[in-house]
Amino acid sequence: xxxxxSTVRLAPGTRLQHDKVRERWVLLGPERMLIVxxxxxxxxxxxxxxxxxxxxxxxxxxxxxxxxxxxxDVLALFTTMSEKGFLRHD
Amino acid sequence: xxxxxxxxxxxxxxxxxxxxxxRCAYCSNPLALTPASAELSTAEWCxxxxxxxxxxxxxxxxxxxxxxxxxxxxxxxxHASRLGLYSNLITSGVLLNEAKLAxxxxxxxxxVQLSFQGLDEAVAEPLSGFKGGVxxxxxxxxxxxxxxxxxxxxxxxxRQNAHELDAMLSYAEARGIARVEVANTQYYxxxxxxxxxxxxxxxxxxxxxxxVTEWRERVKGRMVIDYVIPDYYARRPKACMGxxxxxxxxxxxxxxxxxxxxxxxxxxxxxxxxxxxxxxxAWFDSPAFAAYRGTAWMPEPCSGCDNKEKDWGGCRCQAxxxxxxxxxxxxxxxxSPKHEQVVTLARREAQLGDVPLQLRRFSYAMTEA
Numbered sequence: 319x320x321x322x323x324s325t326v327r328l329a330p331g332t333r334l335q336h337d338k339v340r341e342r343w344v345l346l347g348p349e350r351m352l353i354v355x356x357x358x359x360x361x362x363x364x365x366x367x368x369x370x371x372x373x374x375x376x377x378x379x380x381x382x383x384x385x386x387x388x389x390x391d392v393l394a395l396f397t398t399m400s401e402k403g404f405l406r407h408d
Numbered sequence: 409x410x411x412x413x414x415x416x417x418x419x420x421x422x423x424x425x426x427x428x429x430x431r432c433a434y435c436s437n438p439l440a441l442t443p444a445s446a447e448l449s450t451a452e453w454c455x456x457x458x459x460x461x462x463x464x465x466x467x468x469x470x471x472x473x474x475x476x477x478x479x480x481x482x483x484x485x486x487h488a489s490r491l492g493l494y495s496n497l498i499t500s501g502v503l504l505n506e507a508k509l510a511x512x513x514x515x516x517x518x519x520v521q522l523s524f525q526g527l528d529e530a531v532a533e534p535l536s537g538f539k540g541g542v543x544x545x546x547x548x549x550x551x552x553x554x555x556x557x558x559x560x561x562x563x564x565x566x567r568q569n570a571h572e573l574d575a576m577l578s579y580a581e582a583r584g585i586a587r588v589e590v591a592n593t594q595y596y597x598x599x600x601x602x603x604x605x606x607x608x609x610x611x612x613x614x615x616x617x618x619x620v621t622e623w624r625e626r627v628k629g630r631m632v633i634d635y636v637i638p639d640y641y642a643r644r645p646k647a648c649m650g651x652x653x654x655x656x657x658x659x660x661x662x663x664x665x666x667x668x669x670x671x672x673x674x675x676x677x678x679x680x681x682x683x684x685x686x687x688x689x690a691w692f693d694s695p696a697f698a699a700y701r702g703t704a705w706m707p708e709p710c711s712g713c714d715n716k717e718k719d720w721g722g723c724r725c726q727a728x729x730x731x732x733x734x735x736x737x738x739x740x741x742x743x744s745p746k747h748e749q750v751v752t753l754a755r756r757e758a759q760l761g762d763v764p765l766q767l768r769r770f771s772y773a774m775t776e777a
Binding site: 319320329330331332333335337338339340344346347348349351400401402403406407 | 415416418463464466467469492494496518519521556557558559560586587628629632
């Protein structure tokens with residue numbers, strides 16, 4: 319289970335790509351694809367191997383958002399992506 | 409789905425060749441295999457990749473036959489990489505060695521899907537007509553992992569190897585595989601020809617379903633398990649290819665353009681062929697691609713069914729093969745008047761025990777069709 323101490327990274331064979339024709343961003347993986355909205359994309363791009371807690375703290379500060387809301391949203395997003403095989407975690 | 413919502417496909421599946429060192433009895437290639445002399449050239453495959461990227465397709469699956477039987481595969485992978493396409497190699501693994509894999513990795517290959525007929529040579533050999541395949545596949549798996557490429561292990565299931573599921577998943581877990589497909593054979597092409605010999609029993613299926621459920625819980629977050637059942641045992645049909653001509657475009661070895669790799673059995677449709685037709689013309693303008701797209705073509709009760717935009721009416725090839733009419737209900741649907749008859753036959757076949765397998769071969773169409 320993911321916690322604020324966990325770190326996540328894109329699973330091998332997964333990449334974030336701009337879908338030019340449909341004007342959106344997608345996570346591409348083996349025989350699967352996930353459409354990512356602007357918020358999810360931002361979170362993925364800011365994720366640089368720091369703990370999820372540290373990532374949330376910096377996002378909360380930058381966007382003046384309540385930390386507990388950011389933590390809930392990011393954990394939910396990363397959990398879904400992990401279960402679908404797009405992310406790996408330590 | 410209306411015409412105004414028609415968007416380009418997400419992925420293109422290239423059946424580069426029908427040549428393959430294996431002769432699997434469940435192969436979904438057509439009975440009339442395309443000879444090497446009719447295959448498209450390297451330049452033509454590159455032009456197809458150009459068009460796919462231009463249309464907005466995101467993924468390319470290199471398939472076959474055995475795609476590694478094409479000497480130009482690395483060139484095609486490199487071309488796909490330059491175009492920003494996500495590339496997937498669907499392979500038996502038996503032609504893979506360290507040097508060839510290094511070239512493919514260098515070309516930018518993103519992912520390898522490696523198929524197994526189980527881990528027991530005594531079971532796999534009669535199914536595939538290939539001696540020593542398991543050892544070769546295990547060696548291929550080692551190579552792919554050592555090269556650091558993303559890997560999916562595809563376990564193709566029939567009555568003969570269904571009992572190996574637990575062993576197969578244990579092997580995948582021990583090897584740290586992130587994604588496994590537990591893929592019951594679908595009964596098209598050679599698979600349909602051999603259905604009486606291959607289809608598992610419902611008891612086997614129940615055991616598999618229970619195992620997959622258990623395993624998914626155990627490996628959550630480490631290993632993703634995709635599970636495909638033989639649709640004869642489902643109540644509703646599968647959304648074939650995510651809906652006819654909605655997500656995928658297939659190119660056959662000779663350039664024939666199809667919404668699904670089995671669609672050539674629908675001989676009343678005139679499928680376009682590259683290079684006479686572009687991919688975009690086939691997708692957006694051809695009557696064959698429009699024939700079963702969306703819901704407008706559907707008969708009753710499909711057109712009034714709550715599931716019509718989930719299963720898109722199931723599979724047209726199966727409707728033709730099993731009910732004799734491509735325009736009617738897919739008989740695996742419990743609402744089809746042919747359902748009982750079709751499913752009863754499959755259940756009976758599943759109890760037949762050892763039935764001789766007809767391994768795929770190039771001469772079939774000429775001698776028997």
